Amino acid sequence: MLFKRRAWQCGSACLAKRPMAAINRLIGAERMFPQSIVSELFNLLLQPRFRYTNNLEQVRARLTLLFSALLAAAALIAFLSILAFGDRSAPLNNILTLLLAGLLAQLFAMSLVHSGQLRLGMLTLFTFLVLVAVIIALLSGVGSSSLLILSAPLLYGSLVWSWSSVIFLTALEIVLIGLLGNWQSSGAFVVVGAVGLAPEAVPTQTLVVQLMLGGIGVFCAAYAYELRRSLQAANRWLTQLRASAEIAQLAAASGTLAELMPRIANYIRDRFGFYHVQIFWADAEQRYANLVASTGTTGEQLLKRGYRVAFNSQGAIGRALQSGEPIVADVRGQQGGELLPDARSEIALPLIVEDRVLGVLDIQSVRPNAFPKEQIEGLSILAAQVGAVTFSGHQIEGYRSALSDTRRMLLETEVNLTEARRLNQRLTGQAWEDYLKARSAQTVGYTLKDNRLQRDASWTPALEQAALNRQPVLMAIATNRQIVAVPIELRGRGIGAIEIELEGAVRQAETLEVLQALAQRLALSIDNARLFEQAQELAQRELEVNAISKNLQAIKDIDGLARTTLQELSRALGAVHASIRIGSLEDDSTARLRDGAG
Template sequence: MNQLRTPAFWKLLLWFFALSLIPTGVVVVFVQRQMRDNVITGELDTIHSHAQAYAARAVAEPGSEQELAIEMMNITGGDAFFLLGADGIYITHSETRKIGRAASEDFSPDTLETMLSGKTGKIFDKNGGRLIGVYRASPDSPLAVSTAGINQVTENLNNFILDLLAPFMGAMLFAIFVAALIVFSFATPLIRITNYAREISKGNLNIQVNTRGLRGNMGALASNLVNFIKNMQNSILSLEQKVQDRDRELERRNKLLQAVSEVGRTTASYRNISELLQRTAYLIEEHFGYYHVGIFLLDERREYAVLTATNSEGGMRMLEKRHRLKVGGTSIVGYATENVRARIALDVGEDAIHFDNPDLPATRSEMALPLVSSGQLLGALDVQSIETQAFTEDDISTLQILAEQIAVAIQNAALFNETQKALESARLVYGETSREAWRKMLASQSRVGYIATTPGTVQKQTESLESTLAKAQELEGAVIGGNGLTLSAPLKIRGQLIGAIRLKKPDIAETWTQDEINLVNALMDQLSGALESARLYRESQQRAARESLVSDISARISAVSNTESIIREAVQELGQAFSNTSVTFQLAGQPDGRKQAEGPRRGETTLEQGTDL
């Protein structure tokens, strides 16, 4: 009986009732029409027999036709009786007031024409709604007519039909209710499955279907559908999990790549190797979360990997103890540095070569990657985790890239330091060469000075050095005279003092300010640069002249093919090149003989042959 409480049942019942009304109405209307036609036909026969009886009695009882009409009307219960003349005038009529009046007042022309045609018969006046029975006893006798209203005839029929229809409709409704109940009992499983499928189509995969009472094919269908939905739910959950895992993996990879990028960008900005490696260790901890990161570098003899940078407290203690691991020794780092390839221990308890470090007791996983740049092993990157199975393939690939970047950064920093040292050495050598050249230049010439008295007037000054200039040279710094108007500043080139400059303001001027002193110092720096450039230019000219001289002498000597002529030409050219110089040339290996040509002055040549050079 729970089915009666469901909206679906009443909806189905209404549909059954609505659909049953159509054939029921058709049947009722058809039966009603058939019965009405039969009643009308029977009633026409009755009315015709009444007209015939009235005509017969009127012939049998002449003079009492009016009384007979009223009597017949009373006997039949309401039918109208009258005799109608050939002119259409009422001769008699059950309604006395109509005697002598024209029948056209009550009948249509067609109906009246049919009645007066003289034929005996039955007439159904549809327009007037009357049944008419016509009978003529003889051709000369008046027309006896009996009429009855159609409503009066069908009223009883309608009452009968209504009396019959009420129990019929009740029986039909009961039959519909029983049929709906039976159909719904069979349709309920299908409705359940349909509703279940509708909810599933809306995305509600968690809805449950009641399979109780489902048997046969319907039960199998429901069971298969439930299993299909469960499998689909599992597939969706699995797919969602895979998507989430993939998103997390992509996010993790993105973070790893960002970490590699940041480490590479950061390490590129460091030139000090210790600071570079220490910063790298902290960056790896920050982005990867490993509790210990150690960076090892090989010592000069390449026998040990020395811990150079770390991030953990245990690692700091190891740094203080100058922790080192032997290349090829029993350790992950030793293996990686000897074989120049990564070594991974996902569970250090099961790894035979893991070094059990008392400063790092929480280590459960460890990985060491060699630091190689341009084919040269520099050290190793060692990372350790407190979890087993801590390293994935992506971690290994990313850290390998990171190790390569660290190796390149280490090599770049080392090359930068070497370059800086080479530049510093070259600068020192060049500075010493420059200072030596200026010392020789200053020693080879007398004191030279210049004084500017008025704008555009410059005089050469060779007098002894003034006290303020001497003090500036002695102190190698700017010196202001006692009145504050005289400023003396030394002139130095690469640390070599070569002179000094004195500036004197008029007596009415203000004393020298710090900005003016800074300006003078800047000008002195520019002046020292210009003087150094002039010296270098002078040396380059001298060098070019010497090279030109050597080239000319070589050309002249090369033009002579005889040995003696070559020697003579060489001695002569050397004598001309060095003014007031005696040039002597002697061949070794001659027994006792000696030939000599002397030219003590320019243009003179001495040629000797002997055993000594």
């Protein structure tokens, strides 16, 4: 269909317009046609429709489908060949029946595999291979043909069964060959393969076939053992790598480290079927490893106790902390006493980050010797992931704490800054009020009109609005005339306003920008002038005080000091009335009371 569709797309119109392009597309369709058929056949025959979660079962399913497909193809070809070229005699009809039964058996085995009945499908194929091998061996006798056909079940068994099953099958086939050789040498029945073979040569031939069959069986058993071990190791590694990825997902989904650690411990226990899992994390002084996560009710009790392990302890956890290597030990509830009575084996995996041992992942199992070398390597990868996730969690919590402190300090700084601004504004306003009062004027103002500058303390509407609202004011007073007023602000407090009247078309944005910049600089200059005047006044007062003090130092009697002080104060401050008293107020009050009583 794909070939026809591509050919139709390169129709006569396409050939008329672009003949070379059409030919190239047609050639591409012809090339794709067999590839697509091969791909579909491969998926149909060798890809199980059922999703097997175990990798070993997935391999067994594909091998069973491959063997069944090859046997079905061979049976179909033989069946069609006999139909096409056979003479339809009784023996051929029997062979056709056997071939059809074999074809149906393979289709049945394939359907079982696709439906998820893997063990039943394997048993069906294996039974078929054994029956065919026995029938052909009985028909052909002891010889090379029987050796080859009997090797087929061994080959299939080495791929899908255990090595012990292959050894058992090899022993059965060796016994079968021995019985067949004995029958053949005694002349109990005549077989097709015995033509030209002397009876006295049958025992030797039987022994040779048995030895070769034994060698093939041993080889297949060894291959089955290594294959099964490799597949189990690969499956174990894949499971542990998946666990590492899922732990990373748990870390991404957990909000805090307190939530993450128990989830990791429970996940490892449930994922691998361990008895007890717990996580220890070292303190800052590297003296103790504190228990931060533990599974089950036993873990809850240990956490309530505040359980911890010293770095120099001699248990599995302490040795892992000291050496930085996985430690495997046989235990019987040593750590928790009566809390972990069923523990039989333990592994302590160090959590290493940046070449530092920061904790231990402790796993206990109810099975003795539950941690072989292959599993230790995989669990070490898992422990590395746990260590990295835990270390990152501690760093994130540290960053969160620092960020919280920074935010708190920032808020406090903002509050202090706001208070400082308010105080500055209040002090600035008070300073200006005192300054204006000292100058005997509430407002200092000037107006430039008709090129004449004159004092003017009145507030125009524009000036008043700009000063009160502390916002620029634009007012049109005629068709081509307008007033622009801006406030004069000093440290967030308004101290005045400035306005100009313009004629003709003006650019308001540029005018406002110039006025606001001028108002800012004017405010600073005015404040500097005020401070300079106050500084001069303070200096003048200091000079006057020093002069008065110098005059007073030259007088030696109290009356003279009193008279001179009043005269100098009157001169310096312009006082119209001044008084001074030197004496005890209590003595004077007592004397007045006595005079009044008398």
